[in-house]
Amino acid sequence: MLILGIDPGTAVTGYGVVRTGTSFELVECGVIRTRPEQALPERLKDIAEGVRELLARHKPGAMAVEDVFYARNVRTTLVLGHARGVILLAGAEAGVPIHEYAPADIKKAVVGTGAATKTQVQFMLTKLLRLKAAPQPADAADGVAAALTCAMRLPLERAVAGVRGRARGGR
Amino acid sequence: MLILGIDPGTAVTGYGVVRTGTSFELVECGVIRTRPEQALPERLKDIAEGVRELLARHKPGAMAVEDVFYARNVRTTLVLGHARGVILLAGAEAGVPIHEYAPADIKKAVVGTGAATKTQVQFMLTKLLRLKAAPQPADAADGVAAALTCAMRLPLERAVAGVRGRARGGR
Numbered sequence: 475m476l477i478l479g480i481d482p483g484t485a486v487t488g489y490g491v492v493r494t495g496t497s498f499e500l501v502e503c504g505v506i507r508t509r510p511e512q513a514l515p516e517r518l519k520d521i522a523e524g525v526r527e528l529l530a531r532h533k534p535g536a537m538a539v540e541d542v543f544y545a546r547n548v549r550t551t552l553v554l555g556h557a558r559g560v561i562l563l564a565g566a567e568a569g570v571p572i573h574e575y576a577p578a579d580i581k582k583a584v585v586g587t588g589a590a591t592k593t594q595v596q597f598m599l600t601k602l603l604r605l606k607a608a609p610q611p612a613d614a615a616d617g618v619a620a621a622l623t624c625a626m627r628l629p630l631e632r633a634v635a636g637v638r639g640r641a642r643g644g645r
Numbered sequence: 646m647l648i649l650g651i652d653p654g655t656a657v658t659g660y661g662v663v664r665t666g667t668s669f670e671l672v673e674c675g676v677i678r679t680r681p682e683q684a685l686p687e688r689l690k691d692i693a694e695g696v697r698e699l700l701a702r703h704k705p706g707a708m709a710v711e712d713v714f715y716a717r718n719v720r721t722t723l724v725l726g727h728a729r730g731v732i733l734l735a736g737a738e739a740g741v742p743i744h745e746y747a748p749a750d751i752k753k754a755v756v757g758t759g760a761a762t763k764t765q766v767q768f769m770l771t772k773l774l775r776l777k778a779a780p781q782p783a784d785a786a787d788g789v790a791a792a793l794t795c796a797m798r799l800p801l802e803r804a805v806a807g808v809r810g811r812a813r814g815g816r
Contacts, residue, residue: 479743513743513744514733515733515734515736516737516739517691517742518730518733518734518737519734520740522734522738535678540657542723546718548722549721551719551722551726552722552723552725552726552729553723553726554723554726555723555724555725555726555729555730556726556727556729556730556732558723558726558727558730559689559726559727559728559729559730559731559734560730560731562685562686562727563689563690563693563730563731565686565808566686566687566690567690567693572686589659595671618814625730
């Protein structure tokens with residue numbers, strides 16, 4: 475199964491496609507860039523089109539979207555919410571199950587600690603995916619990390635859902 | 646020309662369609678409701694579909710979208726940003742010019758003061774559109790107010806753009 479991981483951004487949205495199976499394999503990674511001189515609605519259109527193209531081409535079985543980092547600037551958070559909204563919409567319209575992970579969850583899954591640095595995340599991505607170098611640019615690496623988190627967590631999440639399902643079924 | 650006004654919300658998105666000309670006329674107003682038990686991506690899909698349907702049916706010449714009110718809760722602001730993002734996307738994909746207004750701008754345009762109460766806004770909407778009663782529910786009234794703000798401001802905004810265009814052209 476393929477997993478599409480996305481790190482939302484208004485200017486740069488990073489993505490990574492990871493294949494799961496007996497091991498993890500990086501299929502593709504990159505960024506969707508929008509032009510700063512364009513108005514927000516046009517930039518949202520470019521982001522939505524980029525994500526739809528990835529969904530259509532790879533037909534992933536799951537999509538992992540990083541939660542927006544909020545705190546520093548409320549206006550920035552709000553605008554990021556716009557970008558994230560059209561990304562979730564593209565996933566919902568493609569009928570792909572969407573998993574959302576906080577930045578700390580991703581760091582914990584990939585490195586083992588929620589306080590990991592970007593360099594540590596990139597180092598672990600290189601090891602886990604047996605790459606020669608960390609995915610470039612950094613935003614693409616964040617998309618790959620989201621996909622990898624989903625790949626590592628899905629078996630557990632499915633097992634838990636199964637146990638809950640059986641518990642509800644009274645078996 | 647018709648103007649579609651929208652007050653974005655994750656649970657309830659209000660809208661109003663206003664016809665401009667020698668006077669202002671309310672064509673339609675209402676709300677797009679989403680189900681709280683649904684996941685955010687599905688709710689965003691319902692909002693996007695609702696707005697697209699309005700755009701396709703009315704073919705407005707402009708769209709007015711209220712700015713999200715931010716401050717109280719950053720998480721709420723972020724989620725509202727998601728809803729607003731898919732609304733702007735629907736407008737951009739329909740090729741409709743989008744005008745964004747802060748809540749205070751809308752109150753100022755409709756009532757004359759940015760500190761107007763909801764009741765004052767509803768009273769003025771009733772007068773300006775010659776209605777028997779204020780548009781219901783309240784979220785629909787906010788959409789109507791956004792459309793009316795755009796209807797009142799567009800002639801001025803276009804005149805200003807024209808002056809700037811001529812100034813740039815050296816004429």
